[in-house]
Amino acid sequence: xxxxxxxxxxxxxxxxDVEAGTxxxxxxxxxxxxxxxxxxxxxxENWHRIHYDQNFAIYHEDLPSILGQGSWKQSILPxxxxxxxxxxxxxxxxxxxxxxxxxxxxxxxxxxxxTGKREAEGLGLVDLDVGMRLDGDIESCPGTATIVLPIRGGxxxxxxxxxxxxx
Amino acid sequence: MGHWIAIGRKPEWNDLEAFAGExxxxxxxxxxxxxxxxxxxxxxxxxxxxECHAAKREDFDAWxxxxxxxxxxxSQIRHLAKTGEIWKVx
Numbered sequence: 001x002x003x004x005x006x007x008x009x010x011x012x013x014x015x016x017d018v019e020a021g022t023x024x025x026x027x028x029x030x031x032x033x034x035x036x037x038x039x040x041x042x043x044x045e046n047w048h049r050i051h052y053d054q055n056f057a058i059y060h061e062d063l064p065s066i067l068g069q070g071s072w073k074q075s076i077l078p079x080x081x082x083x084x085x086x087x088x089x090x091x092x093x094x095x096x097x098x099x100x101x102x103x104x105x106x107x108x109x110x111x112x113x114x115t116g117k118r119e120a121e122g123l124g125l126v127d128l129d130v131g132m133r134l135d136g137d138i139e140s141c142p143g144t145a146t147i148v149l150p151i152r153g154g155x156x157x158x159x160x161x162x163x164x165x166x167x
Numbered sequence: 168m169g170h171w172i173a174i175g176r177k178p179e180w181n182d183l184e185a186f187a188g189e190x191x192x193x194x195x196x197x198x199x200x201x202x203x204x205x206x207x208x209x210x211x212x213x214x215x216x217x218e219c220h221a222a223k224r225e226d227f228d229a230w231x232x233x234x235x236x237x238x239x240x241x242s243q244i245r246h247l248a249k250t251g252e253i254w255k256v257x
Binding site: 060 | 196
């Protein structure tokens with residue numbers, strides 16, 4: 001578990017530190033339990049029975065078990081990118097697909113790999129392939145993202161973030 | 168999707184550690200995206216009961232064969248009760 005203070009004071013990753021092919025440190029979560037799923041359902045007030053009622057999921061919906069929520073996955077990838085950028089970078093954008101169901105027992109590995117980098121208006125834009133691998137190397141959320149990392153000696157990334165024109 | 172119950176024997180699974188090693192990880196019970204081993208019970212008389220839901224029975228048969236079960240019977244489930252909840256699955 002990483003504390004908020006540790007994130008605020010972590011060593012900054014700079015634009016200069018990465019290049020195409022750089023693999024970012026992965027985030028490993030799990031094994032997930034029904035409690036994890038139920039906690040998210042409660043927090044989101046998502047009461048669909050496929051997320052907490054195993055009999056309903058198996059015998060009514062023909063699912064393998066109760067399922068991890070898409071909205072949970074949608075929270076994890078941005079959180080991972082945000083943590084990569086802290087304290088002074090910015091997780092600008094991410095898009096991904098939901099391709100595989102997540103069930104209790106799964107351990108997830110959230111990952112990112114640099115595909116390219118470019119400067120725009122003095123900001124260091126880093127393009128990434130991203131995903132969330134399940135046990136058995138099943139990719140459940142393939143996608144792409146762009147983060148903004150500080151350039152050494154460069155200008156500060158504005159907050160609130162202002163996207164460079166045409167980037 | 169269909170649901171089936173198999174009754175048979177797999178003596179090694181009387182050992183709890185071996186049983187867990189064969190069935191705990193999701194990749195062990197989610198055989199493939201459309202085949203799930205939902206329940207396995209080890210009975211005191213040495214027999215075992217396994218429940219599967221799958222697109223077709225052959226997928227369950229393949230799992231039983233791969234695990235080395237001595238199968239006594241495999242039957243499709245029509246409906247069931249789970250602590251008062253009634254499910255029609257056949």
